[in-house]
Amino acid sequence: MTNSHGALTPRRLGIGLISAGWMGRLHSRAYLAVPDKYADLGVIPELVIVADPVKANTDAARRQFGYREATADYRDVLAHPAVQAVSICAPNYLHREFALAAAGAGKPFWIEKPMGVSAAQAADVAQVADAAGLVTAVGFTYRQAPAVEYAKKLIAEGAIGRVTNIHCKFDADYSADPRGARTWRFELAKAGAGVLGDLLSHGFDLAQYLVGSPVSAVSAMTETFVKERPEPGAGTGHGVQVSDDARLLPVENEDYAAVLARFASGVVATFESTRVGVGSRCDYGVQVHGTAGAIGWNFERLNEIAICSAPSSRDYGYARELSDHRFGDFARFQPGAGMGLSFDDLKTIEGARFIQSVTSGSQLAPSVADALATSQIAAAAQQSVKSGAWVSVPAPTGKTTFDR
Ligand SMILES: NC(=O)c1ccc[n+]([C@@H]2O[C@H](COP(=O)([O-])OP(=O)(O)OC[C@H]3O[C@@H](n4cnc5c(N)ncnc54)[C@H](O)[C@@H]3O)[C@@H](O)[C@H]2O)c1
Known part of the structure; x- marks a missing residue:
């Protein structure tokens, strides 16, 4: 109009x-x-x-x-x-x-x-x-980070050769203090899984997005290190208070998970996550290895990637590339490299994809099918924890976007 x-x-x-x-x-x-x-x-x-x-x-x-x-x-x-x-x-x-x-x-x-x-x-x-x-x-x-989008492009173009394996970690310390309140995040009925849902849903999506292939089978172990936490007092969300005499309530889901995974494409991966990792603030990283190189990204340094190209001599290693206009939507936020985006900016990109999906009628943002895919990986991991066996993950259905 x-x-x-x-x-x-x-x-x-x-x-x-x-x-x-x-x-x-x-x-x-x-x-x-x-x-x-x-x-x-x-x-x-x-x-x-x-x-x-x-x-x-x-x-x-x-x-x-x-x-x-x-x-x-x-x-x-x-x-x-x-x-x-x-x-x-x-x-x-x-x-x-x-x-x-x-x-x-x-x-x-x-x-x-x-x-x-x-x-x-x-x-x-x-x-x-x-x-x-x-x-x-x-x-x-996290898949909205321009550096992640650039890494996906390089991987698709074959810059690191054939992808062989991925190491993905989502380590945080947001619950490292055992006196932190037992909020809804620690209750089975209100949160479901612990880190498998809260943090590794991101990790599963990020890895699938980077290589464009779904996880097909997993073997997992989990642990809960802090077994009880004090009942929340006044306040809500992250501002919740805990009184000195608060009674202790059980933590009902896992603080830690380690998942071995096979992808449909043949890629193999390790995923690891903790929410009580002293020293790990938001150590959310992914390392993708290929036959001719490797690419790494970490949320704590979200405006850069580490890239290693095939060795032509023994003298080689990772080079740091800062986000600039070549990296996804970076140029919409900043005029040049070194001027970084923030977590809020990633959410703005996500919001723009949603709005564009609504106005165009095309599914451009991460979809409910993508979310179902990560929930099915988490469910297979939970089954594996119980049985001790490898568990198959159903093939994704619906309008997935990680594989585009
Ligand atoms: N994408 C990300 O990186 C990211 C980061 C943090 C949280 N999350 C997700 O966002 C969701 C919310 O997390 P949060 O950290 O904002 O939690 P929060 O505890 O800060 O906020 C939850 C809000 O829900 C409200 N609420 C409770 N019952 C309600 C009801 N019946 N009707 C309407 N509102 C109700 C609460 O009053 C509160 O304001 C969770 O699913 C969490 O996993 C995603």
């Missing part, structure tokens, strides 16, 4: 947010950044209504991001006539209910990972979204 001066009039897209915790706030910032970084999309997201049972969170979302309305009930978001797309940023156990309701209301949604507390819940969401013909987005944020 053009205005009286012949200029393109941006289309307005009504946004509803369900859950205004850490991720809900981040989705909001991403929507607000899209018209600046992705002006060519010609879309201005309008923050219409936010739902969260904690009034302090909806008050803050209205004040900080400008949501016009607030409610405690997510159904008000889905029923709102001005809402055309929805963000679902709730704890994992609410994902299935909220996503099925969004699909029922015909609203495309951007949902956080892991998509539910089990592979069965993820399968329900994927099936219903596909049946409704909806485009979706899932918060596989």
Whole structure:
């Protein structure tokens, strides 16, 4: 649509947010950044209504991001006539209910990972979204890093030869303090798996995205190092308090996982993750080895890749390449190398892919099928922990995007 001066009039897209915790706030910032970084999309997201049972969170979302309305009930978001797309940023156990309701209301949604507390819940969401013909987005944020996109391109072009093996680690210290509250993340019913869902869903997606092939079988072990944590006191999300006399509650899912994996393409991999790793802040890295080189990326240095080309002599090693205009969407954020993107910027890229998916009707963002694929790997790993045997992972179904 053009205005009286012949200029393109941006289309307005009504946004509803369900859950205004850490991720809900981040989705909001991403929507607000899209018209600046992705002006060519010609879309201005309008923050219409936010739902969260904690009034302090909806008050803050209205004040900080400008949501016009607030409610405690997510159904008000889905029923709102001005809402055309929805963000679902709730704890994992609410994902299935909220996503099925969004699909029922015909609203495309951007949902956080892991998509539910089990592979069965993820399968329900994927099936219903596909049946409704909806485009979706899932918060596989790390594949949005321009350096990761560049690494994927180099790997596809054969820069490291035939990929042989991957080492992927998602080590964090966010629960390293045993006095940290036993929030929903440590409860089976509310989170499902521990690091297999919370952190390795990212790792599984990242590895599959980089090599464009699905994991086909796994063998795994898990461990819970901190067996009990204090009951949460006042506050929500990452601001939750713990009193000195709080009673201890059991930690019901794993702090640590190690997974051996085979990919359908023949690539083999090791995945490792901890959430109690003293010294590992956000040590989320992937190392892809090939017959003619290797490429490494780590979130703690998200604006660079380490690349090693085939040795022509004994004198060789990794070279560091800083992100610049050749790397994915880097140029939309910064004019030159050395001026880095942040985690929030990766979420803006994800938000732009979602918006572009909604307005074009093509699935461009990571999809519910991608999320189901990672949940099925996690479920196979859980089975392997119980049986001690290798377990096959079902072939992905639906509109996966990791293999494009
Ligand atoms: N993509 C990523 O890198 C990334 C990072 C962190 C978290 N996550 C995912 O985002 C999701 C949310 O995590 P978070 O860290 O924002 O959690 P959080 O605890 O900070 O926020 C959760 C919010 O949900 C709200 N909520 C609870 N019950 C609700 C209900 N019935 N209706 C609506 N809202 C409700 C809470 O009040 C809170 O505001 C999780 O699935 C998590 O795995 C993804």
